[in-house]
Amino acid sequence: MNEIHAVSQNTFKVYEKYVVKRYNVKQFRWIGENLEEVLEPVPVIEAVTDKIIREYDPLQKAPELLTELLKVDFRNEESVINFVSTYGLPAGENLDKLINENTNAAIVPPSNQRSKAHKKLRLIRFNEVKRLGELSNLWYDIGKSDEKTLGQIIKGFEHSIYDDNRLGEAWETVENEDDNIKARKFLFLKLKERKLGSLDFDMVDGKFSLVIHFDDLFQVASWQLANFIANEDYFKKCQHCNNLFKPLHGHQKFCPPLLLAGRKTSTCQNTHNQRQKRKRKQQQKGEI
Numbered sequence: 001m002n003e004i005h006a007v008s009q010n011t012f013k014v015y016e017k018y019v020v021k022r023y024n025v026k027q028f029r030w031i032g033e034n035l036e037e038v039l040e041p042v043p044v045i046e047a048v049t050d051k052i053i054r055e056y057d058p059l060q061k062a063p064e065l066l067t068e069l070l071k072v073d074f075r076n077e078e079s080v081i082n083f084v085s086t087y088g089l090p091a092g093e094n095l096d097k098l099i100n101e102n103t104n105a106a107i108v109p110p111s112n113q114r115s116k117a118h119k120k121l122r123l124i125r126f127n128e129v130k131r132l133g134e135l136s137n138l139w140y141d142i143g144k145s146d147e148k149t150l151g152q153i154i155k156g157f158e159h160s161i162y163d164d165n166r167l168g169e170a171w172e173t174v175e176n177e178d179d180n181i182k183a184r185k186f187l188f189l190k191l192k193e194r195k196l197g198s199l200d201f202d203m204v205d206g207k208f209s210l211v212i213h214f215d216d217l218f219q220v221a222s223w224q225l226a227n228f229i230a231n232e233d234y235f236k237k238c239q240h241c242n243n244l245f246k247p248l249h250g251h252q253k254f255c256p257p258l259l260l261a262g263r264k265t266s267t268c269q270n271t272h273n274q275r276q277k278r279k280r281k282q283q284q285k286g287e288i
Ligand SMILES: [Zn+2]
Pocket: 238, 239, 240, 241, 242, 243, 254, 255, 268
């Protein structure tokens, strides 16, 4: 059988400066028994310049994208700014209507109304990170394959069959299988809900080619996760920051270097080494 090769031709832009702004948006809220219009500040992260400092293809240049995205805490503006300054906004929303008429605009556009410019995004959209984190942790737990952890995953599966018919039907197909298969089936169903980009036919440099397109970085990260799982690779936890990372080799103990940011060494490992050094010095001083 021939191997299928799909070319990635996705360029994502990183602008020079991002800030978090708050726009007053009219929303409808129940106040007592009445539905009333209220103005509420909506935090939006946006590029405030047209100057682009980087254009990159994340599949080729940012293998660490998934695990770096998982570290982002969207309630912490500094954490979000740090991420987007390296990788750009993960998705874009067309918020022009909201912003131009900011006091009399009606509604926040639905999440699927995306903008290709990737210059503005409501902070709340970063909650996608939480879902990706749940899936990644599920895979980490399956990898540990200890009885207790698998048991907890399966309990979660069993509980959710009452709210979701699809899960109920799937449960019946694995009911008599061992715990590992049950847990894998649960992860499979959860991962199936995510969009992993789309395959397309294209002509590249005069040659026919299959290409993979991503609408946003959340899809890229989902694709990276699915690909990682399909290869039966497992995450490790960093000995410095305790976050998940994809090991490049068996002995790796720390998050990998951020290739896209031009780093050749691991920041976590460097910080860890410096702390160890300081500790040793202090111990030596103590001995004298
Ligand atoms: Zn780390």
